[in-house]
Amino acid sequence: MNAFFEFFRVDYFDPLIEVASSYAADIDGLIWLVLLLVGFWFLLAQGVFFWFILKYRAEPGRRADYIDGKNKRHKRWITVPHLLVLVCDVLIIVVSFNVWYKIKMDLPDNPDGVIRVIGQQWAWTFQHPGADRELDTPDDIFTVDELHVENNRVYHFELQSTDVLHSFSVPVWRIKQDAIPGRTITGWFQPTRTGEFDVQCAEICGFGHGVMAARVMIEDEATHAAWVAANTPATAAAAAPVPAAMPATQVAASPAAGPASAPNGHGGH
Amino acid sequence: MVEPAVDLAHGEAHDDHAHHGPQGWLKYLWSTDHKVIAMQYMFTGMFMALVGGFMAYVFRMQLAFPGINVPGFGGVSPGEYNALVTNHGTIMIFWVAMPVLLAAFGNYLIPLMIGADDMVFPKINRLSFQVFFVSTIVILASLFVEGGGFAGAWTAYPPLSADSTYNLTPLGSTLWVIGVGLEFVAFLLGGINFITTLMNSRAPGMRAFDVPIVVWMIVVASILFMLSVGPLLAGAIMLIFDQTIGTGFFNPATGGDPILWQHLFWFFGHPEVYVVLLPAMGVVVEIITTFARKKLFAYRTVIFTIVATGVLSFFVWAHHQFIAGIDPRMANIFTITTLLISVPIAELCFIYIATLYGGSIRLTTPMLWALAFVAEFLIGGVTGIFLGAAGADVYFHDTYFVLAHFHYTFFPIAIIGTFAAFTYWFPKMFGKMMDERLGKIHFWGTIIPFNLIFIPLFVLGMGGQHRRIYNYDQFPDIAGGIFQDMRELATYSLLVMLAFQFVFFYNCFKTARSGPKAPKNPWKANSLEWTTESPPPHGNWHPLRMPVVYRGPYEYSVPDREDDYWPQNDPDGAPLQVVDDDDS
Numbered sequence: 045m046n047a048f049f050e051f052f053r054v055d056y057f058d059p060l061i062e063v064a065s066s067y068a069a070d071i072d073g074l075i076w077l078v079l080l081l082v083g084f085w086f087l088l089a090q091g092v093f094f095w096f097i098l099k100y101r102a103e104p105g106r107r108a109d110y111i112d113g114k115n116k117r118h119k120r121w122i123t124v125p126h127l128l129v130l131v132c133d134v135l136i137i138v139v140s141f142n143v144w145y146k147i148k149m150d151l152p153d154n155p156d157g158v159i160r161v162i163g164q165q166w167a168w169t170f171q172h173p174g175a176d177r178e179l180d181t182p183d184d185i186f187t188v189d190e191l192h193v194e195n196n197r198v199y200h201f202e203l204q205s206t207d208v209l210h211s212f213s214v215p216v217w218r219i220k221q222d223a224i225p226g227r228t229i230t231g232w233f234q235p236t237r238t239g240e241f242d243v244q245c246a247e248i249c250g251f252g253h254g255v256m257a258a259r260v261m262i263e264d265e266a267t268h269a270a271w272v273a274a275n276t277p278a279t280a281a282a283a284a285p286v287p288a289a290m291p292a293t294q295v296a297a298s299p300a301a302g303p304a305s306a307p308n309g310h311g312g313h
Numbered sequence: 314m315v316e317p318a319v320d321l322a323h324g325e326a327h328d329d330h331a332h333h334g335p336q337g338w339l340k341y342l343w344s345t346d347h348k349v350i351a352m353q354y355m356f357t358g359m360f361m362a363l364v365g366g367f368m369a370y371v372f373r374m375q376l377a378f379p380g381i382n383v384p385g386f387g388g389v390s391p392g393e394y395n396a397l398v399t400n401h402g403t404i405m406i407f408w409v410a411m412p413v414l415l416a417a418f419g420n421y422l423i424p425l426m427i428g429a430d431d432m433v434f435p436k437i438n439r440l441s442f443q444v445f446f447v448s449t450i451v452i453l454a455s456l457f458v459e460g461g462g463f464a465g466a467w468t469a470y471p472p473l474s475a476d477s478t479y480n481l482t483p484l485g486s487t488l489w490v491i492g493v494g495l496e497f498v499a500f501l502l503g504g505i506n507f508i509t510t511l512m513n514s515r516a517p518g519m520r521a522f523d524v525p526i527v528v529w530m531i532v533v534a535s536i537l538f539m540l541s542v543g544p545l546l547a548g549a550i551m552l553i554f555d556q557t558i559g560t561g562f563f564n565p566a567t568g569g570d571p572i573l574w575q576h577l578f579w580f581f582g583h584p585e586v587y588v589v590l591l592p593a594m595g596v597v598v599e600i601i602t603t604f605a606r607k608k609l610f611a612y613r614t615v616i617f618t619i620v621a622t623g624v625l626s627f628f629v630w631a632h633h634q635f636i637a638g639i640d641p642r643m644a645n646i647f648t649i650t651t652l653l654i655s656v657p658i659a660e661l662c663f664i665y666i667a668t669l670y671g672g673s674i675r676l677t678t679p680m681l682w683a684l685a686f687v688a689e690f691l692i693g694g695v696t697g698i699f700l701g702a703a704g705a706d707v708y709f710h711d712t713y714f715v716l717a718h719f720h721y722t723f724f725p726i727a728i729i730g731t732f733a734a735f736t737y738w739f740p741k742m743f744g745k746m747m748d749e750r751l752g753k754i755h756f757w758g759t760i761i762p763f764n765l766i767f768i769p770l771f772v773l774g775m776g777g778q779h780r781r782i783y784n785y786d787q788f789p790d791i792a793g794g795i796f797q798d799m800r801e802l803a804t805y806s807l808l809v810m811l812a813f814q815f816v817f818f819y820n821c822f823k824t825a826r827s828g829p830k831a832p833k834n835p836w837k838a839n840s841l842e843w844t845t846e847s848p849p850p851h852g853n854w855h856p857l858r859m860p861v862v863y864r865g866p867y868e869y870s871v872p873d874r875e876d877d878y879w880p881q882n883d884p885d886g887a888p889l890q891v892v893d894d895d896d897s
Contacts, residue, residue, distance in 0.1 A: 061777050061790075074704045082695040089662060089691055096669040097684060100605070101676070107877060108870035109671030113611035113664075122611065122663040129659045133652040136702050140648055143704030148641040165479065208473040209571060211636070211711065215777025215790070218708040222637045224572065225472060226565025229638055242790040246711040248466040248781045250479055251392040257787040 064241060064262065065217035066234040070143045072218070077139055081132045147219070151232050156197035163203075163210030163223040166252030168243060175272055185275045189258040194268040195238050203229045211246035214260055222247055235262040345435035346851055350442050351421035352742070355735075357449055358413035361404050362728075364453070368401040370811060372783075377797075377804035379784045392481065394783035395464035400456060402467030403489070407496050408449060410589040410727035415538075416445070416500065418592060418734050419507050419531040421742065425842035426525045428516025428860040428882075430852045432506045441502035448495035455488030463489035466781060468578055471563035471571045475555035487556050494549045497542050504535035516841065516882075518862035523881065525840045525866040526615055530595030534588045537623050541584040548577030575637055579630035586722070587626045591619055593686065593730030594661060600683035600737050601665060602867050603838045605672030606877050609867040610664050618664075622657040629654055635703045636710050644703040651701035658694055662687060673870070673877070677836075678752030682733030685760050686725045693721030696771070714774025717767045724763060732759070732817075739824075740831030744847045747828060751820040758813030765806035769799035837878045840866045844882055 063069055100108075113119055158179050160171035170191045174183035179202075185192075193199060203212055205223035213220040217233050243258035263271060341349055367385075374381055375389040382388055389397070420438065424431055432438045456462040463486040465474040474490075477483035511524065511532045551562040552574065561567030563574050602609050609615065631639060631647040665687050674680070696718040699705050709715060732755075739747050778791050785800075786792050834843040841860050845853055854860060860882040868879040 061775070071705060071708050074702060075699060075708070078699050078702060078705060082698050085659070086691060086695045089666065090688060093666050093669070093684075093687065096666060096672075097674060097676075100669060100672045100674050102606075102673040106673060108606040108673040110608060110870050110872055111610065111671060112608050113614070113667060118667075119611060119614070121667055122614070122660055125663055126656055126660045130653075130656055133655060133698075136698065137649055137652055140702035140704040141645055144641070144644055144648070144707070147704070147707055148644070208476075208479050209470050209637075213711070213779065215708070220636050220707055220710055224565070224638045227638060242777075242788045244777075244779045244782075244788060246779045247470070248395065248473065250473055251390075251395060251464065251481055253395065253781060254391050254783040255787055259789075 062216050062237060062239075062241075064235055064237040064239065065214075065219065066236055067143070067147050068216070068218040068236075070146060074136075074139050074143045078136055081136060085129065085132070148231070151200065151230065152198050152234075155200040155232065156194075158200045158202060159191070159193070160202045160204065161191075161212050161223070162206060163212065163245065163249070163256075164206040165208065165250050166245075166256040168212075168245075168256070168258040170258075172272075174276055183276045185272065185277070187275075189243075191243060191258060191260040192268065192271055193235055193260065193262055195235050195262050195264055198232065198234045200230055200232050203231065208249050209247045210249050210256070213244045213246040214241065215244065216241045220246055235260075238262045238264055343439065345431070345439045347420045347424050347432050347435070347438060348742075348849065350438050351417045351419075353442050354412045354420060354445070355417035357446065358409050358417060361408040361412075361449065365401050365404040365409060366811060366814075368397045368404070369807060372397045372401070373804040373807050375783060376785075377801040379786055389783065391783045392461060392464055395466075395781065396456070396462040396482070396485070398781055399464050399466050399489075400452070400462050403493065404452065405723070405727065406467065406585070406589070407493060408452065410723065411496070411500060412445060413731050414589055414592040414596075414727065414734075415531060415534060416441070416503050418527075418596065418738075419503065419535070421738070422525075422842065423507055423510055423528055423531065424514065425741075425845070425849060425853055426528050426840050426866075427511060427514060427519060428841045428854075428862065429510060429514035430854070430856070430859070433510045433513055434506050437502050438506050441499050441506070444495055444502065445499035448492050448499060451488055451495060452492035455485050455492060458484040458488060461485055468582070469552070469574075470578075471552065471555065471574050472565075474574075475552055475563050477556065483556075487553060490549050490553050490556070494546060494553075497546055497549075500538060501542065504539050507532050507535045508539075516860050516862045519881075522613060522616070523862055523865045525595075526598040526609065526612070527592065527595030529616055530591040530598075530619060533619050533623050534591040537584045537591075537626065538588045541581045541588075541627065544577045545581035548574055572634070572638060575634050576630070579633045580627070582633065583630040584623070584626045587622060589726050590722070591622075593726040593733075594619075596730055596734040596737070597665065597683045597686050598668075599838075599840070600679050600733055601668055602869060603737075603836050604675045604677055604680035604683075605669055606869045607668050607670075607672040607867075608869055610667040610670075612865065612867065615661065615664060618657045618660050622654065622661075625650060625654045625657070629701075632701055632703075632706070635706045648701060648703045652698065655694065655698060655701070662691060662694070678747070678749055678756060679733050679737035679836075681753065681756045682729055682736060685756070686729045686733060689721060689729060689760075689763070690725040693718060693723075693725060696721060708777075709774065711780050712774040713770045713778045713780060716780055717770035717774060720767050720770070724767075728759070728763075732756075737836070738842075740835045741842055741847050741849070743825065744831050745824045745828035746831050746835060747824045748820050751816055751823070755813055755816040755820065758816060759810055762806040762810035762813070766803045766810065769803045769806075773799050834880075837876075839868060839878050839880050841881055844880060 063072065111118060157173050157177050159173065160179055162169040162171070167188050170187050171179060172185040172187070172192060173179050174181065174185050176183055203221055203223045205225045207225060210223040211220060212223060217235070219231065219233050221229055221231050223229065239262055241260050243260050245253060245256035249256060344350065371383050371386045371389060372394055374383040375394060380388070460482040463482055465480050465486065473479050474486055477486065480486050511528060515524065554560040555562055555564065561569040563569045563571045565571065598609060628650045629647060631643055632651040635644045700709055700715060700718060736747060736752055773796060776791060776796060778785065778796060785796065831847040833845065833847055844860055862881045863884060864879065864881055866881055870877045871879055
């Protein structure tokens with residue numbers, strides 16, 4: 045069965061958008077499968093439709109047929125296609141279940157790190173676990189609108205909101221999850237490609253929804269370690285744990301942190 | 314507006330409201346004639362379509378040319394942008410699709426097609442439009458109050474919509490909810506009327522399965538609306554309380570739940586799609602059978618299919634919430650129901666195609682619109698499968714793919730379906746024949762740009778561009794290149810499409826002034842509205858010559874008859890007892 049699902053893992057959208065997470069290809073494969081199936085029905089239906097329109101144009105002296113579609117012989121022209129549509133639906137449902145289960149229901153155990161993502165009007169605060177890979181310890185690194193992760197590591201994220209609904213969306217990872225005030229929603233991702241990509245807020249959250257942009261920096265091991273070292277708060281050893289849900293202030297990215305962590309080019313939050 | 318005239322030659326014989334009520338223009342304001350009320354709904358709806366279209370023009374200009382001074386509007390701030398997209402959606406669905414397709418054509422067609430002189434509750438009908446008119450004023454006023462119009466999307470998710478410290482539009486958001494609530498009241502009143510009229514006022518001889526499909530569709534749509542709108546009205550009242558007197562139904566800090574609103578909204582919102590879809594599909598049935606000179610393929614199957622669609626439509630709502638924080642297991646259930654609903658809708662499309670088989674097709678303007686509806690709606694239908702599968706929706710949710718998908722359903726419904734119905738029944742409504750050449754220019758000038766607007770938006774959605782963002786310069790991955798080209802292509806196409814609407818208005822005015830007079834039955838159609846004058850008098854038929862029905866509405870090209878149509882009220886050959894061998 046797994047080989048069957050593997051067949052549908054394709055990098056279909058590569059010309060438009062890159063594949064940068066472990067499950068992005070699963071989603072693209074599902075989309076590809078749906079495209080094949082509905083594309084077939086779409087072309088068939090449109091083809092027959094336009095063929096009939098051309099073929100049965102009114103001509104002088106020819107009278108339309110009288111077909112009421114009541115007997116079984118006629119009706120099977122719609123019952124057989126609709127049963128076949130049902131079969132296609134079932135196939136899509138099965139593959140969709142598999143993809144959905146992998147992304148949203150089957151959280152990998154023992155992640156390499158947990159990142160807290162806090163949405164607020166109109167900025168993202170990211171609480172990185174720091175060198176000890178544990179949240180809510182003094183060496184946590186808070187950033188605004190800048191998420192730093194290490195390539196090929198499995199992360200959990202804890203999504204929170206302090207005011208209205210937001211939606212954490214990273215198109216290259218194909219992940220999207222609404223943030224709801226009063227709840228913590230856990231999900232996961234595993235980046236598979238280094239680079240710098242958009243994070244969008246996908247749920248309207250007020251006047252500034254359009255500027256609620258962030259960037260994710262997917263770094264290799266050395267770059268990420270350098271970034272962590274450069275940004276760990278100096279008072280890490282002495283400070284008390286930071287309360288979890290409190291919007292944090294930005295920790296300025298150090299110039300020494302390397303090219304991947306250059307500040308994103310906009311401000312005004 | 315051409316007056317559906319009080320026919321003085323016949324008028325003395327029936328209880329004529331207009332003779333006793335106010336005279337002059339007040340007659341229109343207080344008329345209980347279903348045709349006058351239909352016109353009022355239609356012209357209000359068309360006016361609102363211009364308002365909604367103008368909003369689309371403004372925000373599309375902003376998207377293609379960020380920061381531009383939009384001619385006729387000025388610069389677009391982020392808040393104004395959000396208010397524009399919010400009210401564009403609200404107006405196009407609740408003040409264009411609903412009043413024109415359901416209320417205007419429902420009001421106009423139901424009594425005429427079932428052979429009744431009016432609705433059973435003419436005064437409730439009157440009240441329905443008056444409430445609707447008030448709601449129109451409220452929603453328009455909400456755009457001009459201090460703070461601006463509501464800017465939290467047409468779905469109005471709390472806490473953003475519930476708390477003015479978040480949405481910054483304290484008056485606009487409350488007026489928005491009140492306007493939408495009043496509009497629901499108006500359609501509830503209208504819907505009660507439609508259902509009761511079909512039940513009680515059919516012409517003698519008209520059995521349930523002799524009723525034209527469009528009437529069935531409108532009545533089933535009204536039932537869906539009545540069954541689904543209750544939860545949302547309750548939700549709207551809770552939302553107003555949250556906004557104004559500080560309750561916390563949707564506020565997690567006081568024990569409420571923002572997700573509750575989403576359930577209430579979409580429990581209404583998804584059947585609502587079928588509320589506007591079904592009347593448009595019914596219109597298409599009438600037009601395709603008339604201009605293909607074909608009997609409708611499997612009449613009863615159509616009825617059972619729309620009932621099945623209606624029932625299923627109550628069990629798909631959470632597909633709007635796959636990634637909204639609901640229990641992930643629920644997504645699997647709603648994936649199943651959502652994909653299942655593709656079956657009856659696909660079946661309806663197969664029935665349209667089967668009806669064309671063996672026909673004698675004349676491509677008049679209404680027929681072009683009807684065929685375009687089928688072709689374009691298919692695109693909207695198949696792209697819905699991508700979104701119904703929860704696994705793919707993780708990516709597509711709230712992208713332009715969704716936006717393009719539902720415009721490929723709502724545009725065929727609200728615009729193509731309306732133009733189909735309007736051009737088809739125009740001779741009946743106004744007694745004049747429209748110019749076919751101008752009609753076809755308008756058709757192609759609308760259909761081609763329509764596709765060029767929304768196909769680029771599918772591409773943008775696949776590239777991961779999200780909705781309701783006023784300026785994509787903030788997002789380096791999608792700011793320029795092919796993305797910006799696509800945004801500009803969509804905007805240019807919109808400008809072309811809007812320009813071609815002037816052809817339509819010119820055609821209307823030209824026809825009203827100098828168009829040839831329409832005969833009773835210009836299309837040689839079977840249903841009862843074509844047996845009375847064009848336009849029909851008050852009371853629709855002479856009270857002593859009310860129609861009697863002998864057969865179904867789709868007896869076209871019956872063998873061994875000279876004419877290729879057979880009006881429902883033609884006593885020739887009656888009684889025709891069709892043996893009910895339907896095995897569906």
